[in-house]
Amino acid sequence: MPPAATPVPTPDREGARGGPRRARDPLLLAPAGAGLLTAAVFVLATALARSHPLGPYTRNVVDLGQQYLPYHAYWRAFLLGDTHGDAFLNWNSGFGAGFLGDIGTYLSSPFSLLVVLFPADRPELALYAITALKTAAAGAAMAALLIRLRPAGRTGPWPLAALLGAAYALSGWTFNHGASVPMWLDGLIAFPLLCLVAEWARAGRRPVLGPLVVAVSWTANFYTAYMATLGAALFLAVRLLTDDTTGARRRLAALLRAARTVALGIGLAAPLVLVVFSATKYADPTPETVFAPAGWAELFGRLLPATANVATPALFIGTPALLLALTLPFQRALAPRVRAGWTALLVLVTLSLQWGPTHLLWHAGASPNGNPYRQTFVLCGLLLVAAWLAAAPAAPRPAALLGATALLGALALAARDSTDIDAWTYPAAGAALLLAAGAALLALRAALLALRAARPAAPRLLAVAGAVLLLTAQAGETAVSGMRIERQQRADVAWAPRIGPWQRAVGDEVARADGWPAYRTDPGPLPGGNEPLLLGGEGADAYSSLTTENTSRTLDSLGFGHYAKGRHPETLDNPVTDAIFSIGARIRSEATEPVRQDAAPRGTATTARTPVPPLVTVRPARDATVDPAESAFRNQELLLGSAVYTLPPVRRTGTTLTARCPAGTEVWFWAPEYRGTAALADAAPAAFDGRPPATRAAMRALGPVPADGAVRVELAAARKPVLPRRPVGCLDRDRLAAAVARLTATGATRVTTTGHGIAAELPPGSTGVAVVAVPRATGWRCAAGDAAPVSARSHRGLIAVPLDGRATRVSCSFRPPGARLGAAAGATALLALLATALLARRRARRPADGSHEGRQEFTDRPHEARSGGRDADYAPRRTGA
Known part of the structure; x- marks a missing residue:
């Protein structure tokens, strides 16, 4: 007996609400089911890995602990009004750094507000919850897309849409990359949403909602949104090319609508996006990377579970889901053009991962440092769309399943030599495949019983049992894969400990010592990084993709160390640089027990206070350049304005350095490329970790010069050390105290700060330049007295304001580059969107005579299929009488 026809809603009260409740349920159940399933499996994987907050082990691997955790902790304080800076400027990091670009890079996702x-x-708990919610949202978004790509007059099996949506959200890319770089998860959400926007453009619907979705996606994380937009464009192209009911004119119209939608959406996001683009122009450049494609064995291996590697594409979507996707070429319920089009798309996108020019296209023209396969989530999404298209019309026939199994076996065989294969990989895939085969057999048996129309309850029970087996296969394999990836990351990559008593002790000391803006308080180094964001204070430590080149080069020239190829300057415990940057309170702490992965660290903290000049000092107008290659000791003296070091000739004999300095001075060793230890006789060795270009070792104190003035430094390194011409400097504390006293006497008598500005009152008659202890960055504008603000000048890398002897006040303020242009572009896009909304509303009020087909955003009339009742993606079914 054929199924009853689905009633067509009419524009009455029921139609205005979207049709009968029964017809709407799958559209709601699929996303809800996918979100819940995704969250459950994600949490299960965390528990199996025994990761915090569901176990004792830290999740703070690589940038998760060094960037995203501190940024979210600072974001909470910022949103609650507990920071010195505002949306334009962050006074805590890097001695004052632009913040709006960092918001657009790390924090602009709506989910980040949940902190x-x-x-x-409990910032770790907040970040974990945000990560889980983002992942669940991605699963729900994909399920919402899939359930709408349905045969005409039917919604398709919503449990399958939920399962495949969860498979997308819990791909290998999510566990291997997205979970530790949570900002990329916004791109994971964006891809299915942008594909929905493409569907609206194809049908001529949602002219206002579409640009808003694009705007939110690009605002949340423009980097992965760019990749998602490329993927959605490919999705739209295949949908148009495989639809034989749409002529060339309608295809062109759909493309134009899609282009308009994307342009408006990006325009609305421009106030943030253009600031980030501008900031990247001034950011410290990373070394150029030449793309080297992964081996094919590695690429095929990443389709399998429990594989992890940042240098290969994480393509795992679950063996059952992959098996369904591989049935696409053999699914005869699909029209041939659909099978050919989608198969070609998947092959071409896979090849694009491996070819240099398309690699650059995916990454906006710049090969990234680190993971070269950040766009992999798009291919995972396309694979799952293919799985849905293959399975939505009906369960794949045995022949299609056999063909897909043969392809899967060939891929697994080709991957056998991959170095990414884990001991759990083949057993997990095999178990999932067996369970999926059992599900297929139960589905086939249910179909046969349904045809016989005997015992009506039996087919339903078998179908439910098959669904349970399929769910167990997909979810179980995914949870195991997530567990193994987390454990491998903890073992193979850099990690930071959990937040614990040690960090809290430092945070308490910072709060007690804080005296901003009279002086800075540096929280000192702890495992992880970005301590001023996490714990408060105003230090040098800053880890951002947008750390300016001037900040990095200026601090390098003064003996500071860095990580991340220059984009992570670290603090320097040196009294001369403390005087230069007005660090009047420094927190010194140490662990009271070994720092472990499976425990929160404990430690003690104390505050050391030192007299320092104010944040704004007055210097003679002299040469204002700085040379990073010159002696860091000499650069410190030039910026301080006084000679405080003795720079002796150093004689090198094997691994021993000898020199002579005044007795009682302090020996400092500077060797930015040196990796090893250095020590004076009978003194504890100091460790250096120079690994150019990624890591630069900071200057370190070795101890006092003995009474005879002989300095003997013993080096211990695995390789022959590379040393600068002047690696040793002997600091005279009395000279330094005199220099500080002079700068204090001639410096600002009062300093005030606002969210993104600083002002200082100066002694009358001050001449030369007022130097602000903030790295000069594009966007700073300053004025002396009542003069009009102009672009700030630089004095050896710091902000400088020329003085003529008449001005007794200087002021500076920061506006991020690109903010004005972005605001103008956003306002223009908003006006265009309002015009679009008014035009769409006027058209919606005209009589519905067919000339307004597809415009449904402002009318209760439901959108009707244009294919004359037959879905263009599916071949006609032959049924018996």
């Missing part, structure tokens, strides 16, 4: 719901001392 305010968690206690200040």
